[in-house]
Amino acid sequence: MTEPALRATLWIIAAIQLFLGLMMFLAPGTFFDEIGQYGIRNDHYIGDVGAFYLAAAFGVGMAAARPSWRVPILYVGAVWYALHALNHLFDIGQASSDGRGAFDTISLALLAAGSWYLAAASGRLRAAAAR
DSSP, X not given: OOHHHHHHHHHHXXXXXXXXXXXXXXXXXXXXXXXOOXXXXXXXXXXXXXXXXXXXXXHHHHHHHOHHHHHHHHHHHHHHHHHHHHHHHXXXXXXXXXXXXXXXXXXXXXXXXXXXXXXHHHHHHHHHHHO
């Protein structure tokens, strides 16, 4: 992966997290109805998670702008997505459907793997630039 491609990917990820965070923070009912229909709706907790997504969007944006931030931020993201996938696996039967529960769990696991890959790629780019 090249530096410009990595930077563009990070900006896209930051934009998606910003969108999701704003949706959860400002319109928790819409988020619950359209995306996160697990268990009983709780607007306060949806807003709390939205606040985390907004912070993650900020972190990934900073990682896009500051290469020295990339590796740690992306590894934290990989752990977050892996734990998020695990939580969805535990509650897979509480999704709006079995297919939705499986899709969400697998998608989050793939996001964890993708974040891990981007962290490793960023580390390789930094090492190559240092030589």
